[in-house]
Amino acid sequence: MRKGERRKEELLDIAYRMFISKGYENTSVDEIIEKAGIAKGTYYYYFKSKEQMLEEVIGMMIEKEKRSAEEVLDMPLDPIMKTMGIIRSFTPEVDEQTIEEALHSPENIVMHEKVKKRLIEEAVPLLSQVVEEGIKEGLFYCDHIPERVRVLLVVSNEIFNEETFTEGDVLVFMDMMEKMLGANPGSLSAIKSLIGGDNGTKE
Amino acid sequence: MRKGERRKEELLDIAYRMFISKGYENTSVDEIIEKAGIAKGTYYYYFKSKEQMLEEVIGMMIEKEKRSAEEVLDMPLDPIMKTMGIIRSFTPEVDEQTIEEALHSPENIVMHEKVKKRLIEEAVPLLSQVVEEGIKEGLFYCDHIPERVRVLLVVSNEIFNEETFTEGDVLVFMDMMEKMLGANPGSLSAIKSLIGGDNGTKE
DNA sequence: CTCAAAAACCGACTATTGGTCGAAAAAGTT
DNA sequence: AACTTTTTCGACCAATAGTCGGTTTTTGAG
Numbered sequence: 001m002r003k004g005e006r007r008k009e010e011l012l013d014i015a016y017r018m019f020i021s022k023g024y025e026n027t028s029v030d031e032i033i034e035k036a037g038i039a040k041g042t043y044y045y046y047f048k049s050k051e052q053m054l055e056e057v058i059g060m061m062i063e064k065e066k067r068s069a070e071e072v073l074d075m076p077l078d079p080i081m082k083t084m085g086i087i088r089s090f091t092p093e094v095d096e097q098t099i100e101e102a103l104h105s106p107e108n109i110v111m112h113e114k115v116k117k118r119l120i121e122e123a124v125p126l127l128s129q130v131v132e133e134g135i136k137e138g139l140f141y142c143d144h145i146p147e148r149v150r151v152l153l154v155v156s157n158e159i160f161n162e163e164t165f166t167e168g169d170v171l172v173f174m175d176m177m178e179k180m181l182g183a184n185p186g187s188l189s190a191i192k193s194l195i196g197g198d199n200g201t202k203e
Numbered sequence: 204m205r206k207g208e209r210r211k212e213e214l215l216d217i218a219y220r221m222f223i224s225k226g227y228e229n230t231s232v233d234e235i236i237e238k239a240g241i242a243k244g245t246y247y248y249y250f251k252s253k254e255q256m257l258e259e260v261i262g263m264m265i266e267k268e269k270r271s272a273e274e275v276l277d278m279p280l281d282p283i284m285k286t287m288g289i290i291r292s293f294t295p296e297v298d299e300q301t302i303e304e305a306l307h308s309p310e311n312i313v314m315h316e317k318v319k320k321r322l323i324e325e326a327v328p329l330l331s332q333v334v335e336e337g338i339k340e341g342l343f344y345c346d347h348i349p350e351r352v353r354v355l356l357v358v359s360n361e362i363f364n365e366e367t368f369t370e371g372d373v374l375v376f377m378d379m380m381e382k383m384l385g386a387n388p389g390s391l392s393a394i395k396s397l398i399g400g401d402n403g404t405k406e
Numbered sequence: 407c408t409c410a411a412a413a414a415c416c417g418a419c420t421a422t423t424g425g426t427c428g429a430a431a432a433a434g435t436t
Numbered sequence: 437a438a439c440t441t442t443t444t445c446g447a448c449c450a451a452t453a454g455t456c457g458g459t460t461t462t463t464g465a466g
Contacts, residue, residue, distance in 0.1 A: 007443085028422075028423065028424080029423080029424060029425085030422080030423080030424090038444075038445085039444060039445045039446055040424095040425080040426090040445080040446065040447090041426085041427080041428095041443095041444065041445055041446070042443070042444050042445070043425095044424090044425065044426075045442090045443065045444075046443095049424080049425075050423095050424065050425090109312060109313050109316045109317075110312050110313065112316075113312050113316060114312075144371045144374060144375050147369070147371045147372050147374075147375040148375050150362075151358050151362070151375060151376075151379060154357065154358060154361045154362070155354050155357060155358060158357045158361070159353075159354070159357070166350070168347045168350045169350050171347060171350075172347050172350040172351050172354060172383075173354075175383075176354060176379070176382075176383060179379075179382040179383070180375075180378075180379060180382070206413080206414070206461090206462075210414080210415095231451075231452065231453080232452080232453060232454085233451085233452075233453090241415075241416085242415060242416040242417055243416080243417065243418090243453095243454080243455090244414090244415060244416050244417070244455085244456080245414070245415050245416070246454095247453095247454065247455075248413090248414065248415070249414095252453080252454075253452095253453065253454090407466105408465100408466090409464105409465095409466095410463105410464105410465095411462105411463090411464095411465100412461105412462085412463075412464100413460105413461080413462070413463085414459105414460080414461070414462080415458105415459080415460070415461080416457105416458085416459070416460085417456105417458105418455105418456095418457105419454105419455080419456085420453105420454085420455075420456100421452100421453095421454090421455100422451105422452080422453090422454105423450100423451080423452070423453095424449105424450095424451090424452100425448105425449085425450090425451105426447105426448080426449075426450105427446105427447095427448085427449100428445105428447105429444105429445085429446105430443105430444080430445075431442105431443080431444070431445085432441100432442080432443070432444085433440100433441080433442070433443085434439100434440080434441075434442085435438100435439080435440075435441090436437100436438085436439075436440095
């Protein structure tokens with residue numbers, strides 16, 4: 001009765017690693033069950049389909065990011081720092097070094113998109129809350145908060161998930177954040193190091 | 204020696220329609236060749252793989268949009284109108300009524316992403332040129348033009364390609380454009396009708 | 407017009423895929 | 437032990453993208 005739970009976790013874990021390392025599309029059910037040492041039927045006893053399994057794997061991934069974002073939310077930071085922190089925790093590239101590599105490879109489009117979609121879904125309310133705080137404290141000034149926040153997340157995801165983002169991209173993004181949220185000029189740019197790290201300048 | 208060209212166009216055309224109407228993933232090579240009345244071997248005489256065919260189909264689609272964008276570029280409009288026009292012509296939803304329906308269905312992710320990617324690739328230089336004009340004419344004021352333009356295109360694509368975008372989304376987008384390009388407040392918002400049409404308010 | 411080379415075409419075949427199913431082994435319950 | 441429930445098994449299936457050797461059709465040079 002409990003054995004099943006463990007089995008499922010184990011399968012989820014194997015699949016997670018395989019999806020990350022070689023992509024969802026390029027990982028066959030046969031490979032998964034071979035690595036797990038089980039039969040086809042057993043696999044389908046736990047998962048109704050391969051895609052449903054992907055959904056669960058993604059669920060796991062999101063949970064992790066969400067928890068780390070919620071931690072940020074509870075920290076005694078000003079809304080500006082919180083905003084940066086949340087955006088950062090919802091941008092992979094941090095986790096393992098290989099996660100993004102695989103997640104954003106030309107293949108793996110499906111997984112990438114599904115992750116992105118759920119990520120934004122989860123992040124919008126959290127970040128909106130922070131922005132609200134920021135407004136109350138007079139640090140931000142804007143309307144249509146969820147819509148704005150969504151735009152921010154979309155852009156951050158789209159731009160920073162490609163390994164070829166430049167110094168200019170970061171600059172523009174910070175500028176955009178300031179203007180979209182109605183923050184004081186420079187209040188965000190000052191800490192741009194939090195986002196980009198040093199990706200080097202391209203060409 | 205020329206017969207091949209016609210055949211290929213015909214296949215491309217059939218595939219285009221099928222991809223649009225039922226999605227790339229849900230269209231099998233067998234279906235295509237059956238509709239075309241040819242044999243498997245013939246198909247693979249023209250296309251090295253199904254995916255490569257998709258690439259060519261997308262190429263066709265992009266060409267169309269690009270041409271219409273270039274027309275806008277040559278029109279005697281002020282940069283503000285041109286900007287709107289280009290963004291608009293690079294946002295599907297115009298073409299056929301069904302195109303988006305299929306393009307943005309939960310499946311068809313692969314096609315959607317590939318189209319998006321190439322769309323942005325093609326649009327960035329065009330739109331950058333327009334923004335440059337706008338700056339010369341004193342209508343815009345900004346730096347890092349390609350990066351900014353790219354952000355604009357990403358957002359427009361991400362937001363307006365979902366059938367559930369709201370009045371608020373449009374408002375925020377126009378505001379963002381103004382601020383990102385350093386346009387005079389209201390100079391773009393005035394013509395927001397050009398983008399959204401009337402999608403109704405959700406919920 | 408002839409005819410060989412090039413282009414176009416054919417369809418049976420393969421390998422791999424995600425998924426099904428009925429039956430059997432394990433585990434738990436009484 | 438006798439039963440019920442959970443878990444496991446693996447042969448089997450239908451669909452799929454792609455291959456290949458051979459055949460027909462087109463074409464253009466002589």
